[in-house]
Amino acid sequence: MKKLVLKRLLQVVPLLIGMSFVSFIIIQSSPGDYFAQMKMNPEISPSTIEHMKTSFGLDRPVIVQYLMWVKNICRFDFGVSFAYHIPVRTLIKFRVKNTLCLAVFSIFLSWMIAVPLAVLAGYREGSWFDKLFSLLAYISISLPSFFVALLFVYFISKTGVLPLGGTRSVFDISAGSFTIFKDYLRHLLVPGLVLCFVNTGWLFRLMKNNFVEVFNTPYILAAWARGLPAGSVIFKHTLRNALNPMFTILGMEIGNILNGAALTEIICGWPGMGSLVLEAVLSHDLYLVMGSLVISGFLLIIGNLIGDILLAFFDPRIRLS
């Protein structure tokens, strides 16, 4: 088990190098750069722009730029954002925390809802319960996340039950840390519930299909034939086997949320990685894009690793081989 984790963590290094190199080249070879807009401004002299380019190291060949960037990364220096004029590390640190909170909250909630409902629906396949929740899942899959987010934001702004935008309300300085935490959670609820709604549908569908597939295998029939109680057949024999493919899904889901949450984050005004990357890419903010990509890639790999570890933990066959 330890060996598995170590091996997977070591695999991260070449993966990150390859990923960052390719994205660096692509961003640098795309037309235009951050200074293109400045050039249009007659008040900024071309020599100032040249000076800025030199100070950011952008006058050298792309390969040299990349190697310099890697050298700095090794010292945890992600460079300075062109647009914000503050170190990329400071920017990302704040955003990563928000995105992780959002991802963990929405993934956890959608699993807690989808798995039990899927087990019930799979156990009574074809019943009104199954039909109702399959329909709801169908709706959840069909609706695009930005539409759900818009609907939700509209509803929230009309009723005002939850705060919208940002991560915290205005407090006086004496507010305790628990109050701040509660306030953070209330802000998290809006994007969190939107993502949860979008995720739960296909999770439910996948889980139900897995459950039904396992439930109809001969070894489950054999379990019934032995006279095992229903709880043991459903939970011990069926559910555990049906959960296996879901752990792989969990790893993918973490990556999905990191990339796919951008729209939700923007609409709900949640300052996370998704909106940051989008902004950075649009304005050619090179070091910010690169820094975010490295962090997202790292989180994606970690997410997959967590999925694999859970799978190995729950499936004894993987531990053996």
Next chain:
Amino acid sequence: MSEILRCEKIRKVFVVRDFLGVNRRNVVAVNNISIKIEEGTNTGIVGESGSGKTTFAKIMLLLIRPDEGSVYYREKEITRLSDNKLRSFRSKVRVIFQNPYKSLNPRATVGRTIREAMIQTDSRKQEIEEILMRVGIPKEYRTRYPHQLSGGERQRIAIARALAGFPECIVADEPTGNLDATTEIHILKLLEDLKRAFNLTYVFISHNLKLVSNICDNIAVMYKGNIVEEGSARSVSEHPLHPYTKALWNPETANVSEEKETKNYTGCAFANRCVFRRDICLQTEPEMVEIEKGHFVACFLYE
């Protein structure tokens, strides 16, 4: 000799719906079957695929409830008992399925599979190993998983699992269907040894009449949900009566025409493939008649 299991006038109809659920079609899987399983005997139920023999086996085990008819276990009717009340029956009447690659839980070790199949939950390592030895599996296999075993070994584990509750009767649905010829002989030999050691009663479900007639005392031949011939293995194999049984004996030389499309008449289910067909065969369903002592056939040729 007392009877263990008795089925009376079992009927099971499956409703098949088309894609939109508009058109329904009834498929009669089991039609009015009665059978009696005596203690200590081997009974074979033979039929081609689609004859309803597996459905009938599941009904005998009450894994599927029949639409009509009753199942008796030691003279007591159990057809409508709840799963909870059936638990002692389930430990006394066990099943072995055809495909050992699918009938074992892939996540459970051999030891766990067998421990769970025992009635006493506090059964110890020793008892599990004893059962493994009985089926010819080394006791070290206790900690192995099904994917580490061969097909024959898996089927032995499935047999051990059936044996674990010390049953009276084992229903074996094509127990050697997925195994090669040499493994088949070993498994059949093992089943025979176990029968003597534990005083077991077997019900074999198979498509192979030759195999079944070698190991069984009584044979019932099924066709399209009906029993068409029933009798001792000896008389069924020496003087098969029904045209379908004869065809099963000699598939190469059989006087049976290819299956025609669905049955659209009221008479004998086999009539559309039968070369001895007469007018009455298409109009009326034949009743079982006793030709020799204990040898029944449902065919108008013998009236």
